Amino acid sequence: MSRADVRLDNVRKSFGAVVAVNDVTLDIERGTIFSLLGPSGCGKTTTLRLIAGFEQPSAGEVYIRGQRVTSVAPYRRDFSMVFQSYALFPHLNVAENVAFGLRMRRVPRGERGAAVKGALELVKLGAFADRYPRQLSGGQQQRVALARAIVVKPAVLLLDEPLGALDKMLREEMQVELRDLQQRLGITAVFVTHDQEEALTLSDRVAVMRGGVIEQVGAPREIYDRPVNEFVAGFLGASNFLDGCVVSREDGVALVETAGGRVRVVAASAPVGAKVRLAVRPERVRMNRPGGDGLSAQVRSIVYRGAVTHYYMDGAGGSLLAYAQNAAAGDWEVGDDVRCAWDAEGGVLVAPEPT
Amino acid sequence: MNAALSVGRAVRGGAAAVAFVLILAPILIVVVTAFSPTDYFQFPPPGLSLRWFVEFFRLDNMRNAFTLSLELALLSATIATVLGTMGALFLARRRGLMASLLQSLFLAPLVFPTIILGLALLLLYKTLGVPVFPGLLLAHCVIGMPYCFRTVLASVQALDPALEEAGQSLGAGPLDTLFLVTLPLIWQGVLSGWLFAFIVSFGELNTALFLSGPGLTTLPIEIFSYLQFQGSQLVIAAASTVQIALIVLMVAGIERIVGMGRIIRSR
Amino acid sequence: MNGVKNLWAWALLTPPLVVALALFVIPLLYLFYISLHTTSPSEIYGSTLTLENYTSILSDSFYLGIIRRTLATASAILGLCLLIGYPVAYFVALLPPRRRMIVLLLLLFPLMVSNVVRAYGWVAILGRRGVINTGLRDLGVIEVPLDLLYNVEAVVVGLMTILLPYMVISIANTLSAMDRRYEEAAHALGAGPIRTFLHVTLPLSTPGVASGMLLVFLLTLSAYVTITLLGGPRSKLLVSMVYDSVVGFQWPRAAALAFILLALALALTGVILAILRPNRIQGTGR
Numbered sequence: 043m044s045r046a047d048v049r050l051d052n053v054r055k056s057f058g059a060v061v062a063v064n065d066v067t068l069d070i071e072r073g074t075i076f077s078l079l080g081p082s083g084c085g086k087t088t089t090l091r092l093i094a095g096f097e098q099p100s101a102g103e104v105y106i107r108g109q110r111v112t113s114v115a116p117y118r119r120d121f122s123m124v125f126q127s128y129a130l131f132p133h134l135n136v137a138e139n140v141a142f143g144l145r146m147r148r149v150p151r152g153e154r155g156a157a158v159k160g161a162l163e164l165v166k167l168g169a170f171a172d173r174y175p176r177q178l179s180g181g182q183q184q185r186v187a188l189a190r191a192i193v194v195k196p197a198v199l200l201l202d203e204p205l206g207a208l209d210k211m212l213r214e215e216m217q218v219e220l221r222d223l224q225q226r227l228g229i230t231a232v233f234v235t236h237d238q239e240e241a242l243t244l245s246d247r248v249a250v251m252r253g254g255v256i257e258q259v260g261a262p263r264e265i266y267d268r269p270v271n272e273f274v275a276g277f278l279g280a281s282n283f284l285d286g287c288v289v290s291r292e293d294g295v296a297l298v299e300t301a302g303g304r305v306r307v308v309a310a311s312a313p314v315g316a317k318v319r320l321a322v323r324p325e326r327v328r329m330n331r332p333g334g335d336g337l338s339a340q341v342r343s344i345v346y347r348g349a350v351t352h353y354y355m356d357g358a359g360g361s362l363l364a365y366a367q368n369a370a371a372g373d374w375e376v377g378d379d380v381r382c383a384w385d386a387e388g389g390v391l392v393a394p395e396p397t
Numbered sequence: 398m399n400a401a402l403s404v405g406r407a408v409r410g411g412a413a414a415v416a417f418v419l420i421l422a423p424i425l426i427v428v429v430t431a432f433s434p435t436d437y438f439q440f441p442p443p444g445l446s447l448r449w450f451v452e453f454f455r456l457d458n459m460r461n462a463f464t465l466s467l468e469l470a471l472l473s474a475t476i477a478t479v480l481g482t483m484g485a486l487f488l489a490r491r492r493g494l495m496a497s498l499l500q501s502l503f504l505a506p507l508v509f510p511t512i513i514l515g516l517a518l519l520l521l522y523k524t525l526g527v528p529v530f531p532g533l534l535l536a537h538c539v540i541g542m543p544y545c546f547r548t549v550l551a552s553v554q555a556l557d558p559a560l561e562e563a564g565q566s567l568g569a570g571p572l573d574t575l576f577l578v579t580l581p582l583i584w585q586g587v588l589s590g591w592l593f594a595f596i597v598s599f600g601e602l603n604t605a606l607f608l609s610g611p612g613l614t615t616l617p618i619e620i621f622s623y624l625q626f627q628g629s630q631l632v633i634a635a636a637s638t639v640q641i642a643l644i645v646l647m648v649a650g651i652e653r654i655v656g657m658g659r660i661i662r663s664r
Numbered sequence: 665m666n667g668v669k670n671l672w673a674w675a676l677l678t679p680p681l682v683v684a685l686a687l688f689v690i691p692l693l694y695l696f697y698i699s700l701h702t703t704s705p706s707e708i709y710g711s712t713l714t715l716e717n718y719t720s721i722l723s724d725s726f727y728l729g730i731i732r733r734t735l736a737t738a739s740a741i742l743g744l745c746l747l748i749g750y751p752v753a754y755f756v757a758l759l760p761p762r763r764r765m766i767v768l769l770l771l772l773f774p775l776m777v778s779n780v781v782r783a784y785g786w787v788a789i790l791g792r793r794g795v796i797n798t799g800l801r802d803l804g805v806i807e808v809p810l811d812l813l814y815n816v817e818a819v820v821v822g823l824m825t826i827l828l829p830y831m832v833i834s835i836a837n838t839l840s841a842m843d844r845r846y847e848e849a850a851h852a853l854g855a856g857p858i859r860t861f862l863h864v865t866l867p868l869s870t871p872g873v874a875s876g877m878l879l880v881f882l883l884t885l886s887a888y889v890t891i892t893l894l895g896g897p898r899s900k901l902l903v904s905m906v907y908d909s910v911v912g913f914q915w916p917r918a919a920a921l922a923f924i925l926l927a928l929a930l931a932l933t934g935v936i937l938a939i940l941r942p943n944r945i946q947g948t949g950r
Contacts, residue, residue: 146568412751423785517691600778
């Protein structure tokens with residue numbers, strides 16, 4: 043708690059009858075990148091704006107660096123922000139844009155100039171100081187917005203879908219640069235995205251949100267491998283889902299009877315006789331010859347995707363999807379009968395979606 | 398089929414020609430007449446002379462009316478612009494019943510019959526003992542305010558709201574945001590509004606009709622009095638041309654700064 | 665924090681709100697209040713509350729005649745403005761952007777000139793020594809100058825040309841903002857140019873037509889100076905009655921006449937909106 047740069051305490055925000063953020067509590071540790079991930083309308087942007095102060099919570103408290111800022115105006119909070127539209131001031135050139143926050147903090151001119159220069163060099167735009175925003179490309183504008191936000195050395199840096207407007211290659215490049223920059227400067231960053239790949243790439247911790255509620259918080263690996271429910275499992279990547287019933291347990295491993303056969307899965311709780319839903323990532327599914335280990339299935343279609351091949355199969359319990367690395371793949375064809383197996387650690391029991 | 402199209406085109410073109418003649422001819426005739434050397438109205442004038450302009454500036458009541466109109470226009474436009482801008486800044490990002498009602502209130506003088514407002518203000522001023530010049534000034538402020546409100550509102554709403562938030566995220570309070578972010582980006586809307594308010598005040602008749610006083614008449618009312626009481630007609634032409642010339646100068650001046658497209662679009 | 669935000673908001677709102685209330689709403693309420701009182705020889709209004717001002721006006725055949733003449737004149741002006749204004753607006757809307765801007769400027773410019781000047785222009789055209797009469801006499805067509813001025817017809821012609829730009833600009837804006845694809849869709853479905861115009865273009869231009877009509881109508885009702893200059897003492901309309909009462913220091917009567925004028929304006933606004941129902945159309949106009 044003392045290392046938390048940002049803290050939200052039972053924060054709730056409603057707009058009229060619509061509850062955008064419903065009783066959210068979270069801690070963000072200093073020097074980490076924290077992302078808010080979810081589909082449109084899940085409340086992630088509202089949560090970010092609550093931290094910034096552009097929205098007032100209907101209930102709950104917001105803390106930045108231990109200080110209660112719930113009723114403090116945005117311009118008095120210690121943060122800066124990179125907006126989705128970059129929001130560069132059109133009437134100021136790049137250097138003046140970057141210097142703006144320093145001007146507000148009454149930093150003397152000489153110091154200002156040096157800081158601006160340093161920030162622009164960090165984002166590799168040193169030569170563009172005299173240009174105007176309209177003369178820059180999208181990627182360049184984004185860097186200026188970033189420079190402007192970090193030059194003031196804020197307690198927390200907020201980013202609202204900062205890479206959304208960039209094309210795929212540029213986006214991936216910027217993701218790496220962003221992470222680099224953050225680690226170099228040690229700034230606490232919170233960013234909002236709907237792209238699960240981006241969240242997994244950039245973050246130290248991810249909060250998956252839906253309908254104003256945090257479904258799960260954790261490190262990328264943790265939420266990817268051990269999603270708590272069907273929604274999180276499905277949102278973070280493709281997933282197979284099988285319904286079954288726990289037949290027996292032994293040492294934290296449960297034996298689940300599914301329509302296609304019995305499967306072992308690591309499960310801390312889930313008593314014998316419980317109806318469960320099992321999630322397995324396609325990349326964990328190994329395809330074996332008939333007569334081998336696993337559930338039987340028949341290959342329905344095959345999609346070649348460069349580094350991997352996707353195999354869509356029909357099994358007794360529903361469809362199954364497997365990703366196979368092409369370097370190591372066998373030569374399966376449509377119509378083949380196969381057996382699908384995975385390790386007990388490869389599957390996870392998830393709370394099913396209410397129907 | 399083609400016949401219908403050609404007829405349509407001819408009708409439209411013909412109507413346009415007729416319309417432009419009807420609309421512009423009276424103004425052109427007045428301007429040309431102002432340069433007439435004759436004693437009485439004669440069109441077309443036999444020559445060109447500036448004698449009526451000289452007469453215009455020689456006559457005390459004409460000169461004073463011109464000065465009064467100019468002062469009124471400059472002052473009321475400026476006050477109206479400040480007020481209209483404040484109102485627009487307040488309402489720009491607000492929604493809801495209250496906001497709609499306020500917006501209607503601020504826009505109301507645009508469509509309200511100004512002659513009724515003139516009468517109402519006259520009686521209020523009489524009751525409170527408000528002197529002529531402040532009374533006229535306030536009336537023109539009320540009338541000019543909606544024009545400024547409208548143009549500035551459009552300008553602010555066209556701004557990315559993230560810009561003001563960006564200013565705040567960097568530590569700019571309300572005043573700093575206003576002067577360093579918002580105003581530099583909407584100044585053309587503000588200037589257009591000022592121009593409209595000026596022009597409206599300079600040519601305003603209906604409130605000045607009731608609110609003018611002895612020795613304090615605006616130029617349009619002075620022209621009207623002359624026309625009603627059959628004063629020398631040609632000095633009226635000169636007075637009218639002076640009015641038109643000032644408008645043209647203002648618009649041309651603003652156009653240099655703001656660009657004509659913006660003025661037309663903000664209409 | 666809410667405190668500062670609210671303080672700032674109030675600081676922005678208060679001055680324009682105070683001005684709008686003190687110099688618009690309150691004076692009108694006061695005027696209405698005055699209209700409900702008897703006349704007094706020495707004060708602005710007498711001490712008794714009464715509806716007499718309204719009843720006496722509305723039961724007087726003279727005033728009713730004036731009202732009728734006012735409505736007839738306004739209708740004539742509206743009709744002419746529509747008849748000429750619509751084709752002109754169409755013409756303007758079809759122009760290429762640069763030329764359209766120049767034309768709109770040419771239309772906007774007369775609106776900036778004071779009405780008294782524009783009315784004077786018509787006096788110079790229609791007067792006994794005006795352009796028309798002098799021209800006709802020089803051509804030998806007439807001997808004695810025609811009395812073209814100081815009648816209702818002159819008022820109609822004058823006001824019509826003064827207010828025409830409002831109608832044209834209003835309709836032209838709607839037409840040029842209209843999605844061309846509606847007309848194309850109609851053509852694709854087999855409608856000729858006339859049918860397309862009647863069933864697609866015209867209905868979709870209703871908002872522009874409605875706002876143009878309202879503007880022209882409202883301005884007609886309060887155009888005292890133009891009506892007086894072109895109509896003379898024998899073609900007085902309702903607004904002239906207001907002025908006359910003011911000159912005669914009959915304040916409560918003037919106030920009542922003013923509100924009858926306003927009622928007329930509101931009533932016909934309602935009629936125009938009800939007939940045209942411009943709210944059916946969404947997303948057109950400026």
